[in-house]
Amino acid sequence: MSQDSITIQALELENVKRIRTVTLTPTANGLTVIGGRNGQGKTSVLDAIAWALGGDRFKPSNPGRDEAAAPPYLKITLSNGLIVERKGLNGNLKVTDPTGQSAGQTLLNKFVETLALNLPRFMQAGTKEKAKTLLRILGVEEELTQLEKQELSIYSQRHSIGQIADQKRKYADEMPNYPDAPTDLLSVSELINRQQSILAQNGENQRKRQQLSLYQTQLTDVQAKLTELHRQEAELQESIRLAQMSAQDLVDQSTAAIEQDIANIEEINRRVRANLDKERAKEDAENYGQQYQNLSGNLDETRERIRALLEGANLPLPGLTIKDGELTYLGQPWDCMSGSDKLKVATAIVRKLNPNCGFVLLDKLEQMDTQTLAEFGAWLKTEGLQCIATRVSSGGECSIIIEDGLVADSATTESAAQTSFTTGVF
Numbered sequence: 001m002s003q004d005s006i007t008i009q010a011l012e013l014e015n016v017k018r019i020r021t022v023t024l025t026p027t028a029n030g031l032t033v034i035g036g037r038n039g040q041g042k043t044s045v046l047d048a049i050a051w052a053l054g055g056d057r058f059k060p061s062n063p064g065r066d067e068a069a070a071p072p073y074l075k076i077t078l079s080n081g082l083i084v085e086r087k088g089l090n091g092n093l094k095v096t097d098p099t100g101q102s103a104g105q106t107l108l109n110k111f112v113e114t115l116a117l118n119l120p121r122f123m124q125a126g127t128k129e130k131a132k133t134l135l136r137i138l139g140v141e142e143e144l145t146q147l148e149k150q151e152l153s154i155y156s157q158r159h160s161i162g163q164i165a166d167q168k169r170k171y172a173d174e175m176p177n178y179p180d181a182p183t184d185l186l187s188v189s190e191l192i193n194r195q196q197s198i199l200a201q202n203g204e205n206q207r208k209r210q211q212l213s214l215y216q217t218q219l220t221d222v223q224a225k226l227t228e229l230h231r232q233e234a235e236l237q238e239s240i241r242l243a244q245m246s247a248q249d250l251v252d253q254s255t256a257a258i259e260q261d262i263a264n265i266e267e268i269n270r271r272v273r274a275n276l277d278k279e280r281a282k283e284d285a286e287n288y289g290q291q292y293q294n295l296s297g298n299l300d301e302t303r304e305r306i307r308a309l310l311e312g313a314n315l316p317l318p319g320l321t322i323k324d325g326e327l328t329y330l331g332q333p334w335d336c337m338s339g340s341d342k343l344k345v346a347t348a349i350v351r352k353l354n355p356n357c358g359f360v361l362l363d364k365l366e367q368m369d370t371q372t373l374a375e376f377g378a379w380l381k382t383e384g385l386q387c388i389a390t391r392v393s394s395g396g397e398c399s400i401i402i403e404d405g406l407v408a409d410s411a412t413t414e415s416a417a418q419t420s421f422t423t424g425v426f
């Protein structure tokens with residue numbers, strides 16, 4: 001048991017609700033079961049403890065036993081030596097510490113955890129509130145809220161980007177494509193330049209041809225005067241030979257293709273533009289697809305951080321964690337846990353809320369079978385937690401039996417308790 005944990009050492013109750021007189025020395029560590037039939041005063045004992053330690057907030061609306069001659073009296077001795085007494089219908093408080101000094105409710109509140117006195121309040125809280133209580137204990141509430149906000153924002157961002165990416169992809173797919181169109185837009189001026197350069201070349205060719213014909217004409221003239229002009233003839237023949245050589249490889253180029261392109265320039269350019277547009281649309285879609293991928297990565301990373309944060313936190317019960325803002329125990333959310341698992345989870349959480357508070361009150365343990373009850377008792381011991389519980393039963397698991405507001409014949413109870421001790425269950 002933790003040194004700071006305060007437990008209930010003894011209690012004496014008189015004339016509270018259904019109680020006539022009940023004295024009880026609960027087990028310091030583990031489970032004390034108050035048994036008895038319905039309506040005998042079991043819950044009245046827990047209510048009296050809650051009133052004694054919790055004060056006015058826990059005062060029953062009809063605190064004094066009807067027909068009792070004396071007013072209520074409650075006395076609880078705590079493990080740190082404090083004696084808490086309340087007297088009268090108003091429950092006037094007297095707290096005496098071991099050195100004999102008196103103190104008040106404020107001191108009690110330091111080590112009494114409200115939820116330990118009123119576990120049903122925790123059990124009835126909403127799923128989010130339960131998870132919040134646990135996160136508060138773990139000290140990760142703020143960081144988790146931050147991460148969850150981030151997760152939500154990345155998620156919705158990724159969702160919109162995903163939608164845009166889909167639309168863009170569809171749009172790009174539906175756009176026309178002309179595989180035979182040139183890659184770049186045609187330019188009229190460039191085509192005209194090319195045409196002019198070919199025409200210029202052809203003009204030059206024409207000029208060379210005219211030169212050849214001139215030489216031939218001269219030859220005809222000269223041949224008439226050939227005899228005396230042999231030397232000139234030889235020269236001219238040589239010139240002719242050279243001119244022939246330079247003319248023989250000349251080929252005229254056709255401008256038909258360019259003329260064709262000029263005629264079709266509108267259509268060709270429309271196709272080129274369409275191809276460029278499609279290319280851009282595809283890139284756009286890919287870009288959005290890539291953004292979607294990146295956001296998915298961020299989302300996974302954030303979720304992993306949330307998981308690691310909770311895994312690294314010191315959870316009060318193995319198997320207990322928080323998933324999507326809700327408590328889960330052994331993988332089950334609160335509404336799917338068995339009644340006894342709920343009690344265990346609630347007790348473990350309340351235990352951690354105020355480590356100074358070493359006890360918890362549990363009403364109606366009927367929902368646990370005796371084996372579960374024994375396991376619960378053993379778990380409480382390992383937790384160093386004192387639990388005072390009620391159960392409609394008169395079996396050996398009960399530490400005392402309440403009958404008509406009194407502790408029933410102690411002989412039967414003790415022998416029953418003895419039996420369970422020897423079997424080693426409790």
Ligand SMILES: Nc1ncnc2c1ncn2[C@@H]1O[C@H](COP(=O)(O)OP(=O)(O)OP(=O)(O)O)[C@@H](O)[C@H]1O
Nearest residue numbers: 017018037038039040041042043044062064065066
């Ligand atoms: N101030 C009071 N004076 C006298 N009797 C009271 C007073 N308050 C409650 N009772 C009676 O006490 C009984 C309930 O007591 P309590 O709740 O302690 O019983 P219980 O043993 O827990 O019963 P159950 O097993 O049904 O939960 C009821 O019969 C109720 O009428």
Ligand SMILES: [Mg+2]
Nearest residue numbers: 042043363390
């Ligand atoms: Mg009851």
